[in-house]
Amino acid sequence: DIQMTQSPSSLSASVGDRVTITCRASQGINNYLAWFQQIPGKAPKSLIYAASSLQSGVPSKFSGSGSGTHFTLTISSLQPEDFATYYCQQYNSYPLTFGGGTKVEIK
Amino acid sequence: EVQLVESGGGLVQPGGSLRLSCAASGFTFSTYWMSWVRQAPGKGLEWVANIRQDGSEKHYVDSVKGRFTISRDNAKNSLYLQMDSLRAEDTAVYYCARDDYNYRYFQHWGQGTLVTVSS
Numbered sequence: 162d163i164q165m166t167q168s169p170s171s172l173s174a175s176v177g178d179r180v181t182i183t184c185r186a187s188q189g190i191n192n193y194l195a196w197f198q199q200i201p202g203k204a205p206k207s208l209i210y211a212a213s214s215l216q217s218g219v220p221s222k223f224s225g226s227g228s229g230t231h232f233t234l235t236i237s238s239l240q241p242e243d244f245a246t247y248y249c250q251q252y253n254s255y256p257l258t259f260g261g262g263t264k265v266e267i268k
Numbered sequence: 269e270v271q272l273v274e275s276g277g278g279l280v281q282p283g284g285s286l287r288l289s290c291a292a293s294g295f296t297f298s299t300y301w302m303s304w305v306r307q308a309p310g311k312g313l314e315w316v317a318n319i320r321q322d323g324s325e326k327h328y329v330d331s332v333k334g335r336f337t338i339s340r341d342n343a344k345n346s347l348y349l350q351m352d353s354l355r356a357e358d359t360a361v362y363y364c365a366r367d368d369y370n371y372r373y374f375q376h377w378g379q380g381t382l383v384t385v386s387s
Binding site: 193195197199203204205206207210211216248250252255256257258259260261262 | 303305312313314315318327329330363368371372373374375376377378379380
């Protein structure tokens with residue numbers, strides 16, 4: 162199984178900050194990497210697929226990058242609605258696996 | 269607009285069974301892979317199972333193999349998850365998700381249904 166490791170597990174940031182979350186795969190995943198946002202009490206929402214492609218309707222302040230085993234999600238200017246938990250997911254091979262999540266909190 | 273509405277969750281005793289349903293609308297259901305993803309209370313996301321458009325191919329996470337069965341009825345635009353031999357560790361919110369057309373990530377999600385396994 163491919164293990165997905167996110168860091169940090171949580172972070173505190175202020176409105177307007179630039180935030181970067183890292184996701185590492187235990188083996189190469191051919192850029193088959195997606196990112197999701199989950200607001201407490203809500204279903205996850207798709208943000209990024211293919212490591213760097215923005216899902217339709219998602220604001221451009223979100224961006225993804227990386228290849229092979231190392232990937233990042235960046236939020237360029239944090240807004241109040243962005244405080245949530247973010248997950249990465251690999252879809253290169255079964256079982257499909259998620260990272261443990263990164264909780265972004267208000268400083 | 270894509271809509272996925274889960275139902276069938278509830279309280280069940282260990283060893284019991286439950287069948288979850290997901291009603292899909294707003295897209296051509298028969299042309300997409302579909303998945304179930306779960307989230308234990310206070311924990312992260314875990315993919316459970318998925319099924320090909322025509323039901324001919326199915327995949328499961330190891331922890332549910334032999335106990336859970338995913339199925340679909342394209343005439344009814346519905347996805348199902350039959351859960352047998354339930355354990356306390358199956359307690360979670362279960363989400364129905366529509367995959368991307370070409371790839372196995374979860375493009376759209378339902379609101380989830382809570383399954384609690386407890387005596």
